Amino acid sequence: MLITGAQAMVKALEAEDVRIIYGYPGAAICPFIDAIEDSSITYMLVRHEQSAGHAANGCARITGRPGVCFATSGPGATNLITALATAYMDSIPVIAITGQVRSDLIGRDVFQEADITGATEPFTKHSFLLKNAKDLPRVLKEAFFIASSGRPGPVLIDVPVDVQQSMIEFEYPKSVDIRGYKPNFKGHALQINRVAESVSKAKKPVICAGGGIFAAGACKELTAFAKKCFIPVVTTMMGIGALPTDHPLNFGMLGSFGVAAANRAIHEADLLIIVGGRVGDRAVAAPGQIAARTKVVHIDIDPAEIGKNMEAEIPIVGDAKQILHELAEISTPCDSSEWVDYLKNIKSSYHKPVELRPGFIEPRAFIDDLSARMKDNAVLVSDVGQSQIWCANHYKVCSGRFLTSGGMGTMGYSIPAAVGVATANPTLEVVAVCGDGAFQMSMMELATIMHYGVKLKIIIMRNDSLGMVREIQKSMYHARYVATTLKGNPDFIALAAAYGIAGAKINDNSQALEAIDKMLSHDGPYLLECAISPDEASM
Amino acid sequence: MKHTLSVLVENHPGVLSKVSGLFSRRSFNIDSLAVGITEDPSVSRITIVVDGDEYIIEQVEKQLNKLVDVIKVKALEPGEFISCELTLFKVHATSSNRSEIVQIAEIFRAKIIDVSRTTLTIEFADTTERTQSLEAMLNPYGVIELVRTGTIALEKGSRLIAPSKNPTNSI
Numbered sequence: 208m209l210i211t212g213a214q215a216m217v218k219a220l221e222a223e224d225v226r227i228i229y230g231y232p233g234a235a236i237c238p239f240i241d242a243i244e245d246s247s248i249t250y251m252l253v254r255h256e257q258s259a260g261h262a263a264n265g266c267a268r269i270t271g272r273p274g275v276c277f278a279t280s281g282p283g284a285t286n287l288i289t290a291l292a293t294a295y296m297d298s299i300p301v302i303a304i305t306g307q308v309r310s311d312l313i314g315r316d317v318f319q320e321a322d323i324t325g326a327t328e329p330f331t332k333h334s335f336l337l338k339n340a341k342d343l344p345r346v347l348k349e350a351f352f353i354a355s356s357g358r359p360g361p362v363l364i365d366v367p368v369d370v371q372q373s374m375i376e377f378e379y380p381k382s383v384d385i386r387g388y389k390p391n392f393k394g395h396a397l398q399i400n401r402v403a404e405s406v407s408k409a410k411k412p413v414i415c416a417g418g419g420i421f422a423a424g425a426c427k428e429l430t431a432f433a434k435k436c437f438i439p440v441v442t443t444m445m446g447i448g449a450l451p452t453d454h455p456l457n458f459g460m461l462g463s464f465g466v467a468a469a470n471r472a473i474h475e476a477d478l479l480i481i482v483g484g485r486v487g488d489r490a491v492a493a494p495g496q497i498a499a500r501t502k503v504v505h506i507d508i509d510p511a512e513i514g515k516n517m518e519a520e521i522p523i524v525g526d527a528k529q530i531l532h533e534l535a536e537i538s539t540p541c542d543s544s545e546w547v548d549y550l551k552n553i554k555s556s557y558h559k560p561v562e563l564r565p566g567f568i569e570p571r572a573f574i575d576d577l578s579a580r581m582k583d584n585a586v587l588v589s590d591v592g593q594s595q596i597w598c599a600n601h602y603k604v605c606s607g608r609f610l611t612s613g614g615m616g617t618m619g620y621s622i623p624a625a626v627g628v629a630t631a632n633p634t635l636e637v638v639a640v641c642g643d644g645a646f647q648m649s650m651m652e653l654a655t656i657m658h659y660g661v662k663l664k665i666i667i668m669r670n671d672s673l674g675m676v677r678e679i680q681k682s683m684y685h686a687r688y689v690a691t692t693l694k695g696n697p698d699f700i701a702l703a704a705a706y707g708i709a710g711a712k713i714n715d716n717s718q719a720l721e722a723i724d725k726m727l728s729h730d731g732p733y734l735l736e737c738a739i740s741p742d743e744a745s746m
Numbered sequence: 747m748k749h750t751l752s753v754l755v756e757n758h759p760g761v762l763s764k765v766s767g768l769f770s771r772r773s774f775n776i777d778s779l780a781v782g783i784t785e786d787p788s789v790s791r792i793t794i795v796v797d798g799d800e801y802i803i804e805q806v807e808k809q810l811n812k813l814v815d816v817i818k819v820k821a822l823e824p825g826e827f828i829s830c831e832l833t834l835f836k837v838h839a840t841s842s843n844r845s846e847i848v849q850i851a852e853i854f855r856a857k858i859i860d861v862s863r864t865t866l867t868i869e870f871a872d873t874t875e876r877t878q879s880l881e882a883m884l885n886p887y888g889v890i891e892l893v894r895t896g897t898i899a900l901e902k903g904s905r906l907i908a909p910s911k912n913p914t915n916s917i
Contacts, residue, residue, distance in 0.1 A: 511809050
């Protein structure tokens with residue numbers, strides 16, 4: 208039976224078990240959205256295409272399957288670029304479907320034409336421009352495979368409007384065979400043995416877990432390995448939650464904005480095992496120094512990351528889940544109890560004294576209170592900047608998640624990503640934390656929240672500044688605060704009320720627990736504004 | 747140090763742009779680049795000469811392998827491959843020195859492909875080193891214009907670079 212290209216795209220999405228897609232329409236994507244209406248797939252209309260990309264990102268991270276977003280040609284597609292770059296840097300599987308102008312008009316600068324495959328080339332794992340509707344089933348299947356296998360990442364599919372309208376016979380392929388793409392999953396047995404041997408001899412081993420642990424679904428295997436061999440674990444920002452925060456072997460986030468125990472651990476270790484991390488510059492500022500004095504094991508699915516920033520004595524390319532499982536099986540505990548006690552001491556003795564400022568909330572204590580009240584399996588989505596650091600170092604992950612834009616540090620990520628999480632899994636308690644700057648980058652999505660009844664809780668850490676940049680200016684630019692003061696901020700609670708969203712504001716930590724309880728128990732979306740001093744530092 | 751890479755890619759539009767985009771994005775230096783279809787019309791071969799140390803070459807290979815349109819990458823071992831570059835030289839030549847230039851061309855076994863009252867155009871296909879030697883000999887006469895194709899290369903003997911069925915696993 209002949210169907211249109213657009214209908215074929217929808218059938219392919221159904222075959223890939225897609226339940227929900229996020230997007231914004233336009234002329235060039237009309238055939239596709241018309242076809243969605245007749246399918247089992249729910250679409251969510253956002254208020255900016257960038258939000259659709261972030262929502263697909265949040266959806267992907269919580270379901271473990273590619274998140275799907277759609278936009279029209281030209282400006283609709285270009286508005287996705289930041290979201291795709293965000294997903295690319297954090298290796299999140301996102302499929303972006305964009306409409307394109309008629310095939311015979313491509314290259315003639317017609318209305319809303321943009322070379323989106325060219326423009327997104329640095330930010331996608333791969334992209335497709337359809338010339339023939341017959342290719343649609345194969346392309347969709349390949350796109351989902353590429354996005355979700357190996358090191359996950361965004362894939363863009365650009366479909367000219369006439370291709371969406373052509374008729375084809377639909378048959379969804381059973382398998383893919385891409386000769387240029389054959390990811391390796393199995394770690395080399397010899398290398399794994401070498402690691403096990405190194406573990407048995409180590410006195411001061413450390414595991415550094417990155418976002419790849421979640422991509423591989425390897426939290427249990429990581430915990431089992433660390434527990435069996437008694438190895439302390441530190442995480443990158445993307446790895447927060449790989450081990451529950453309160454696990455006795457979890458020594459926190461490393462890096463320029465991390466905690467003392469974690470940084471001392473990697474600098475003084477005799478064996479450093481990096482799993483699912485890419486040795487980003489925020490996590491490890493001086494990789495050469497560490498590689499020079501420590502034995503480094505680097506386990507990653509992407510061979511290009513091994514040796515890119517830090518030389519590894521024992522590199523292993525493969526799936527973290529399989530490799531950690533093997534390691535847990537064959538490794539023996541090492542003599543690290545003195546080392547673990549040493550790190551425990553550092554952890555308990557480094558505490559920034561709580562400095563209360565009258566008329567302001569102390570943010571770290573606030574996040575501690577928030578952690579205490581949120582459910583064990585709740586999800587905290589943090590935006591970027593000072594509030595990201597307060598959340599990263601103080602939010603306690605139990606069986607839920609801590610999500611943020613790590614690699615790209617995209618402001619405006621939290622609210623749409625949280626919408627993605629909350630709509631992909633409506634049983635979860637989801638809280639987004641952002642500054643007043645980041646809030647204003649995606650506040651248009653308050654409409655989306657009301658449109659679909661998303662019970663999202665938003666906390667604005669309001670300091671009427673762009674806090675992180677202001678901090679840089681304080682230390683490096685003689686406190687010349689250029690372009691970091693946010694004047695003209697609206698009354699955020701009144702703004703929320705204008706959308707029909709309840710809210711409250713607090714400016715004293717004694718009000719925190721009650722305000723948090725009220726927010727979490729409210730049956731609907733809620734906005735809680737916390738007054739933060741602009742002089743508050745991230746560390 | 748210069749390294750020669752032989753890269754098999756899908757013969758699709760935009761693939762060359764992806765490869766050159768990758769190089770520019772990661773600040774890899776391309777000395778020369780030549781591309782053309784192979785014996786299999788669905789596959790093109792790109793021969794790239796890259797300037798860099800061992801770390802750079804390892805990264806270039808690995809990053810190229812990540813591109814879905816790249817089928818196979820081989821860094822050619824020095825001494826194990828035959829390379830060739832085609833160059834056309836337009837040299838200033840008058841009746842007084844034309845025969846000297848022709849002699850030089852003969853010695854190098856280069857071809858004279860065009861002549862005018864004031865110029866001689868020489869075609870030379872050989873290794874980069876020999877091409878540089880010829881250029882050095884022609885420079886004193888005045889090389890008006892010069893065009894190069896860039897190096898192409900194949901491994902010696904019966905070895906060949908073909909798409910593999912196995913997973914990519916480079917350590």
